[in-house]
């Protein structure tokens with residue numbers, strides 16, 4: 001675990017909004033040109049970090065644990081992880 005990951009975990013715990021097991025420096029992103037809003041990813045997200053609203057998929061990066069279940073579930077590969085910019 002890097003120092004930045006440790007710091008983020010501490011800050012997250014203080015805010016009470018970040019899962020303490022969140023250790024990856026990657027973020028889940030959605031390609032809206034591929035997503036057809038089926039909701040399959042929403043259904044498998046353990047901390048309920050994915051939301052469908054008005055035909056738009058959004059991700060709560062604060063609560064996402066980077067488990068990548070959603071990435072593996074998406075039938076059209078609209079979800080991927082990208083490395084966090086410093």
Ligand code: SF4
Pocket residue numbers: 028044045046047048049050059063064065066067068069070071
């Ligand atoms: S990586 Fe895991 S926690 Fe994050 S949005 Fe996907 S399923 Fe949810």
Ligand code: SF4
Pocket residue numbers: 030034035036037038039040041042057073074075076077078079
């Ligand atoms: S599983 Fe894929 S296509 Fe379905 S809502 Fe999620 S990102 Fe969009």
